[in-house]
Amino acid sequence: MGKSEKEMEVEVTPDKLFNKGFIGITCINFVVYLVYYLLMVIIAVIAQEQLHATLGQAGLASGIYIIGTLFARLLMGKKLESYGRKAVLRYGSMFYLVTTIAYLYVPSMGSLYLVRLLNGFGYGTVSTATNAIVTAYIPKSRNGEGINYYGLSTSLAAAIGPFIGMILLNTTNFYFIICFSIVLITATTIASFIFPVKNIVLSSAHKKIADSWAWESFIEKKVLFITFIAFLMGLAYSSVLAFLSSYAQVIHLVSASSFFFVVYALVITLTRPLSGRIFDAYGENYVMYPSYICLTIGLLLLSVTSSSWVLLVSGAFIGLGYGTFMSNGQAICLKKCDGHQIGVALSTYFIGLDLGLGVGPYLLGELRTILSFQGVYRIASLLPIACILLYALFYQSNEPLPQLQPKGEN
Template sequence: MEEEEHLFNKNFISVTVINFVVYLVYYLLIVIIAVIAQKHLHASLAEAGLASGIYIIGTLFARLLIGKKLEILGRKNVLRYGGLAYLITTAAYLYMPNLAILFAIRLLNGFCYGMVSTATNAIVTEYIPFSKRGEGINYYGLSTSLAAAFGPLIGLLLLTYTNFYTIIIISIILIVLSTLGSFILPVKEIEVNPDHLATMKSWKLNTFMERKVLFISFIGLLMGLAYSSVLSFLASYAEAIHLVQVSSFFFLVYAGAVTLTRPMSGKMFDRFGEDSVMYPSYIFLTLGLFALSFTTVGWQLLGSGVLVGLGYGTFMSNGQAVVLKTLRTESHKIGLGLSTYFIGLDLGIGIGPYILGELKNFISFQEMYLVAGILPLVCAVLYKIYYNPSKVTKGIEQEIHHLTEHAQHGKVAK
């Protein structure tokens, strides 16, 4: 128990490493699957885009369903059996004779990835001392950010020097290791009282999302949409401005910026509150996307990578910390709350390429990045108007007071 009072206890480190591997395989495959669909299965550009995007649809279904049922099914079961299913559906890439099979594999693989990532996001919260929630979530979120940086880089390098089947074998080995780790990891389950259990079993539409975190989830959707302009179009943009070689280092500097600033942003969240990191994240992402729109030489491209990392990378984990703060006294809702938040992020990244791609038919790349850069500013304005940290804190204090009074009455009754 004493070990768990420290942030870097062995269980926190274990679940963070598992999460890193799960996300690494996701990002490793997402950057190459469109190329494989076109080269090996003669897919059109639209079909290749669908092969990439259908994965997100599977993930969203998993977050909606598993996020709601997580505590009923059990965090341990979802993590372990979801990991096995993730392994099987990844191995299925070895057999994809046509596009229909590829689409089915991508959909199922996305669902299984959603299962495992939903479980890890909830499980890690039990190994973070509440006084260090911002710092802990930022270190945990670093695993996702690093995977988002190194996954595309490794995927493209492997595709250049090996072949698709070698990449799948490497992915299988990684998932085998993470799944073995999930069977060793001790997982704390949440006890659910009968009233909450009835809500979790309900199939009403409003029980599939946690309303208390819908606002920060919507902000996540807009931020994800803005960031999708980088994920989806950076390679094409770099080719258009003749910076292809330099662009391969974009995600490395992104990862470097996130790695260096993540510990500080977590401590700022804990000490000064969420506003101290959320507003800078909006501003930095806007600056990064605006910088991309004016990029003409290599150092400008890499500089924008630093700014984007400080923006989206900071927001992603601190938005998760906001969810935990909001649901501090309702641990049975953490799984659903985090699922709701990541639905927003995933949906933004999923629909962004289509929306911005359609917009690109009428404007240039430079103008597209200017438009994308406006979205974080919109987020800042909405956050200022509608989000009140003091109200969240006051609500938490009232809930704690209510629970304390309830416990005292229980003792008196006894």
């Protein structure tokens, strides 16, 4: 079949990474994740102050969002190619917009739970589409580098979103924050209808799998191990997203905490391109082990901080840890799968990551009832240590991946 003129504009050349398609979908992805992280970091505080929720209930308000996201990833990861990437992106953006508007009408915790659940479904639908769409615009020889640059949009959103959220929380009100989010998602929705998306045509065999309700149509078993590691890393990082604002008030570092995510963003921006090249040239182990170690150091520093500079240094290590892992874990999924498997594989990976971010605020919020915030962060620092042990024992010995040669070698 012939390609339309617009589709030809985003055609991938063999080695060109920064093509129009790659840049366009990366920008859309950035805004989608920005709103997600912006709301994640302020929702627990809003639930406590305006709806008089307990810390556990506030944590559930943060985490229930991920339940909706998980449903979306399971369904859309399975049906992405059947429904078409274009339709999932466009109509998912519209649903994301409508459910964000619904935040303006949350008179009780019950209504907040419902809105968070539906909004999570919208976010999960759009992000599942963008994560698959971008792979069509990354040259195969530059998978690690491409995913790291694309992942930079997610990591920067994970830094800038909470930063904006905490600034707005201290200077405006919840109504203004939601209106700001609505404007951003409206722009994304418009962009999703303008951006040309190429759908994948499934073979009859692959379409039969996608239409079935078999286990393999929802979950890609080739990436289950890295998905479990992603769950543990997300669980550890959720302690920062959900409770940093409350912790900063307790240790009287509210002003410095606003710059925590600025440092996080700067570190990721400077290191992300290098980590992608290392991944492509020498293999995943050279970036995964440092990510576990850095997240451990960052959480331990956070647990003992009593000064602004220690808080900011912990932000740098957490950025090196979680930020590096997030995109390189995605690159591992691409390395293990291709073609029709990509949608389900990436959906499986982000289910693990999102599940950790989702259940973490509730579990750690309940743990906070018997421990101090410092104790909670020490417990969280044990999780990436567990990742080191599991990765060394099982990933290397049972699921070795072929190491890529440095560029220039044949």
